[in-house]
Amino acid sequence: xxxxxxxxxxxxxxxxxxxxxxxxxxxxxxxxxxxxxxxxxxxxxxxxxxxxxxxxxxxxxxxxxxxxxxxxxxxxxxxxxxxxxxxxxxxxxxxxxxxxxxxxxxxxxxxxxxxxxxxxxxxxxxxxxxxxxxxxxxxxxxxxxxxxxxxxxxxxxxxxxxxxxxxxxxxxxxxxxxxxxxxxxxxxxxxxxxxxxxxxxxxxxxxxxxxxxxxxxxxxxxxxxxxxxxxxxxxxxxxxxxxxxxx
Amino acid sequence: xxxxxxxxxxxxxxxxxxxxxxxxxxxxxxxxxxxxxxxxxxxxxxxxxxxxxxxxxxxxxxxxxxxxxxxxxxxxxxxxxxxxxxxxxxxxxxxxxxxxxxxxxxxxxxxxxxxxxxxxxxxxxxxxxxxxxxxxxxxxxxxxxxxxxxxxxxxxxxxxxxxxxxxxxxxxxxxxxxxxxxxxxxxxxxxxxxxxxxxxxxxxxxxxxxxxxxxxxxxxxxxxxxxxxxxxxxxxxxxxxxxxx
Numbered sequence: 001x002x003x004x005x006x007x008x009x010x011x012x013x014x015x016x017x018x019x020x021x022x023x024x025x026x027x028x029x030x031x032x033x034x035x036x037x038x039x040x041x042x043x044x045x046x047x048x049x050x051x052x053x054x055x056x057x058x059x060x061x062x063x064x065x066x067x068x069x070x071x072x073x074x075x076x077x078x079x080x081x082x083x084x085x086x087x088x089x090x091x092x093x094x095x096x097x098x099x100x101x102x103x104x105x106x107x108x109x110x111x112x113x114x115x116x117x118x119x120x121x122x123x124x125x126x127x128x129x130x131x132x133x134x135x136x137x138x139x140x141x142x143x144x145x146x147x148x149x150x151x152x153x154x155x156x157x158x159x160x161x162x163x164x165x166x167x168x169x170x171x172x173x174x175x176x177x178x179x180x181x182x183x184x185x186x187x188x189x190x191x192x193x194x195x196x197x198x199x200x201x202x203x204x205x206x207x208x209x210x211x212x213x214x215x216x217x218x219x220x221x222x223x224x225x226x227x228x229x230x231x232x233x234x235x236x237x238x239x240x241x242x243x244x245x246x247x
Numbered sequence: 248x249x250x251x252x253x254x255x256x257x258x259x260x261x262x263x264x265x266x267x268x269x270x271x272x273x274x275x276x277x278x279x280x281x282x283x284x285x286x287x288x289x290x291x292x293x294x295x296x297x298x299x300x301x302x303x304x305x306x307x308x309x310x311x312x313x314x315x316x317x318x319x320x321x322x323x324x325x326x327x328x329x330x331x332x333x334x335x336x337x338x339x340x341x342x343x344x345x346x347x348x349x350x351x352x353x354x355x356x357x358x359x360x361x362x363x364x365x366x367x368x369x370x371x372x373x374x375x376x377x378x379x380x381x382x383x384x385x386x387x388x389x390x391x392x393x394x395x396x397x398x399x400x401x402x403x404x405x406x407x408x409x410x411x412x413x414x415x416x417x418x419x420x421x422x423x424x425x426x427x428x429x430x431x432x433x434x435x436x437x438x439x440x441x442x443x444x445x446x447x448x449x450x451x452x453x454x455x456x457x458x459x460x461x462x463x464x465x466x467x468x469x470x471x472x473x474x475x476x477x478x479x480x481x482x483x484x485x486x487x488x489x490x491x492x
Contacts, residue, residue, distance in 0.1 A: 150332040153305055154325065154346035154392065164345060168336040246336045246372040 033215040042219040050204075051223060058201040059227070061189050065124035066181060072125070073132025074174065078166070080133065081140020098130040102188055106195055115196040124188050131184065132177045139173030140166075171243050179236065186224070250281040250428050251396065253302060255311040258294070270453035271297050272309070277447055277456055281316075282426040286439035288491060289449030295432045296329075296400055298454070302430065303398045317395050324396040325389040329404060331381035333373040333388075340369045343388045351391060359387045362424075363417055379410045383417065390421050397427045401434065415442060419466060436481075436492055440474045441466070448488055457487055 017035050024034040045051035080087040080094075106123040113119035143166060151161045193202025201220055208216040258272035271294040279285055289295050300306040302313055303324040315322050325346075333342045343356050360366050363383045373381050382402060389397055403411045415438065422429060433439050439446045440462060448458040460481065464473065482492045 146328070146330060146332050147334065149305065150326070150328065153303060153328075154388075156346070160345070164334060164337065168334070247374060 030212075031214050033218060037215055038218045038222060041215045042222055045216065045219055046223075051220065054199060054201050054204045054220075055223060055227070057199050058189055058193065061121060061124065061192075061200065062182075062185055065121050065128065065189065066178075066185055068121070069125045069128035069132055069181060069185070070174070070178060073129050073177065074136050074170070076129075077133040077136025078140045078162075078170070081137040081143075087137070094130055094133060097126070098134070102127045102191065106188070106192055110196045117197075120192045120197055123192055124185060127188050128181050128185055132181060135173050135177040136170060139170045143169050168243075175236075175240060175243075182228070182231065186228070250283075250316050251279040251302070252314040252316075253277050253279075254313070255298070255301060255309055257311065258297060258301065258306075258309040260297075272301075273453035273455055275449075275455050277459065279428060279430070282428055284422065284429045284431065284442060284444045286443035286446045287430060287432045287449060288434065288436055288439050288446055289454060290451055290491065291434065293449050293452050293454040295449065295454075298449075299326075299398045299400050299430065299432060303396070315395060322396060323394045324398050325392040325394040327382075327385050327389045327397070327399040327402045329401050331373070331378070331385040333381055333384055335373050338370050338372055339365065339376070339384050342373070342384060343391055346388065346392050356387075356391060359391055359421075362421060363387050379406055379414070382406070382414065386414075386418065386421070390425055390427075395428060397429045399429065399431045401432050403438070404433075404435075411438075418442070436478060437474050440477050441469050448491060458485055460485075 020035050024032045042051070080090065105126050109119045109123035109126070113122065147165050147169075148161070151165050156165070189200070190202035190205065193200035194206045197203055201224065205217055205220060208214075208220075253276060255272050255275045257270055257274075259268045260271050261268050275298065277285075287295055287298070297306065301309055302322065303326055304313075304322045305326075313322060314320075317323065333339075334345070337345065339360070340353070340356060343359075344351060357366065357369070360369065363386065365380060365383055365387065368376060368380065368384070373384070376384070386402070389399075403414050406414060419442065431439075431442060443462055446458075446460045446462065447456050448460070449455070450457045462469075462477070464477075478492055482489055
């Protein structure tokens with residue numbers, strides 16, 4: 001009987017920790033603290049309430065920008081995918097947005113809107129949006145025309161068509177852009193916090209960098225890896241399974 | 248009383264790639280009485296599907312007009328396509344309920360499914376049903392909708408003979424209990440003779456109606472022998488139709 005995936009991941013993580021521990025012992029340097037030190041620092045940070053506070057704020061920013069980017073991205077991607085004329089017109093805007101470096105958009109947002117929360121969220125959304133649009137647009141271009149014709153023949157309302165005919169077909173594209181989007185947004189939120197906010201993980205990591213507190217940097221990193229895993233198992237995987245049940 | 252008056256002067260398609268166009272349908276006219284069952288028989292590629300799409304309101308790019316004698320004057324058709332076209336991610340029950348604005352009672356649907364032998368498939372997904380069963384669900388969907396006109400585009404093609412025979416019986420049973428004005432496209436002349444009140448024969452593209460034959464025998468008398476002799480009679484009496492028979 002195959003090993004359960006839980007045992008598999010425990011074993012592989014265990015091996016990683018072992019490699020870390022051995023390398024740290026050999027290096028015996030302040031820049032590579034041992035896993036034990038990192039975990040004790042992690043526990044302390046959790047108990048003091050400092051980690052939950054900053055992690056919570058970062059997660060909040062993540063959630064809002066993710067939601068905004070996905071909702072807008074799906075709406076725009078669908079529109080561009082279904083209407084060739086609109087797509088041709090706005091395609092150059094999309095390419096520009098896709099290629100402007102994240103750092104540039106973040107700095108410009110702070111300069112134009114001030115060092116405020118809305119500028120921060122906006123910057124993250126603007127960075128993620130073009131990726132979602134491009135993915136969803138592709139999905140919208142590949143819809144089953146026979147089913148659309150059926151929905152026209154049976155006089156489905158626009159909303160009914162979107163909900164029952166189009167969205168289920170876009171689902172794999174939505175999941176793909178959600179997964180890559182999550183990874184992207186994490187990284188951008190941290191940069192946004194580093195550049196212009198006074199709380200959150202990005203701010204904390206920058207602080208630790210200035211204090212040369214590598215142990216805390218690693219402790220915070222471990223905590224987000226853990227949170228991502230949680231999001232993956234508690235939210236994304238079940239959504240995946242649910243959507244597959246008709247197959 | 249005529250329910251439907253079809254008058255298509257011209258329907259053009261563009262050639263892919265160049266600007267030239269060709270006529271698919273030209274001067275096609277016929278009238279249909281309420282609750283009449285018409286079969287359209289024609290060679291492959293002559294434009295039968297196009298014709299059905301125009302009549303059903305899916306295609307408005309043609310010269311001519313379709314008049315329907317109902318309250319709104321707008322065609323209210325339900326379709327059975329060549330492929331079942333069920334939403335794979337919705338159950339059989341949901342697929343049938345979806346075209347309805349006000350909730351159709353589950354009891355009505357269950358009765359329909361019972362008539363079609365699908366009562367155990369209410370909560371199955373289309374993927375889990377055979378093609379024949381999927382087509383029956385599509386048939387149930389079309390019959391459950393309160394429409395003036397039912398348009399069927401070769402719905403039983405690719406079914407094996409026994410399944411096709413059963414499907415035709417089911418169609419006739421449903422049609423008797425819920426009379427609708429029906430246009431049924433087929434290339435199988437025997438199927439047309441078995442089912443129709445009237446057969447309209449279409450020419451090659453640009454298609455027009457070359458013959459309009461009524462079948463007066465009651466359906467109970469349409470045995471395979473009767474169908475054979477009817478077909479042979481057509482062959483001898485209507486030379487123009489020989490290539491279709």
